[in-house]
Amino acid sequence: MSEAHARSLVLVSAHPERCLRRVTEAWVAPPSVRSIAVEDLGALPLATIAMIDVDGLGSAAMAAATTRAQRCPDRTLFVVPPAGSQALSTELAQLGSFRHVLSEQSRNLDFRLTIDRLLGDPDPGVQAYVPGVDLREHALRGADDRQAALALVEDAAQAHSIPGRLTELALTVAEELVTNALYNAPVAPDGAPMYRHLSRATPLPAPVRPPGRIQVACDGLTLVIAVRDAFGSFPLERIDDDLRRMVQPSGHQVVGGEGGAGLGLVMAYRGVEHLHIDLVPGRSTQVIGIIGLQGGFRRFARAGHSFNLFISEDA
């Protein structure tokens, strides 16, 4: 990446002033930003981050944005209005591929961390999302660890008087992510899934090795739940389909059989304001869920959902 593109953003938006204001609010020293017309997206160097605000873009512009995302999903960031705009969420679900979506109402901190990662900064770690707050953690080896994991969330909820509905969301997210780390993630040396077929009511036949880990932190304003596994077995061939299903506001269907119900990612995404996935194929997957706590559930319902998927070769 040339120096000229190293820390630059290109905005594509029907509301460039709004996007630019967001960028300057999020940084003390913001990256250089310029706006282009959507017609010029095709000529934009692939190494440059394109920040595309979908609010107000017509169908032709969305088609151009889709083409851009398909060519370089890792360097295309979509900014979407809050979840109240169901039609646009559906529109987003029709995109050929995407890896990064920011709700217009996301925290400045999350906005900045996302852009900095896209611009090449290393993974800042879970602590970056709740600076100055201790992380509490628990190893994930077997089904019994699910209760201990949920206890971390319950302790945070009690310590910070988190309202009941937000606590329920957080517990749901933690349960889905932990169950995924214990049952879906483990694979044998040949890559064959070990426990995906098991009923989630069935104890694992052996401890997960290496064990996964859950971390929970809360500062009273934000609750962060991070679950990591040591396998990195998120199925890459299904990613685009899984992400499109994830952002659908309704119409989800369950998967039959004994194993998972096929709704874990959806329920985790719908249970947080920002879902951040770091995947190192064959080595690890870390999922971070961020829930804002101010203003009760109704503020959460209005805030929209953000999403990042970073796929790298380094842990």
Added chain:
Amino acid sequence: MTSRLSHSFADETRSHASLSGIISEDADFSEIIAAAQAHPLTLRLGDIQRISSTGVREWILFMRAVADAPHAVTLTEVAPTLVRQLNMIDGFGGSAVIASVVLPYYCDACGKEHAQVLAVGPDDPRDIDAHRPCPHCGEQAEFDDLPSSYLAFLGAP
């Protein structure tokens, strides 16, 4: 992570049951299914705290089983966590009649939640009060969800 079921017979012509706690992969609806075979069944859901993804699957299998029962199943006081699923998951309500839902309220003044039951039958007005007096401190509590979409699962009136 188990659901708790209490089950009773009100009389010889109708069953009344209620479900509380967490609906997860080990939820057992066999008693309720059996009750629906014998009588029309009213199932109260106001004390459901949350439901997992595998719990959603168990619930849908339950809905499919009672759809084949000779008697109607009526759901009452459907908890907010289940209203979310009704709005999100195909087939979550099955063929059950939904008679009422729980409306959640949150008071900014004292930080406490309270609930109100809203009848949602075909002839009910389905009006959601944006504010209600908080039973804890007397200040105005606000409806703690999006009024424009909370009842979306009912379709247009």
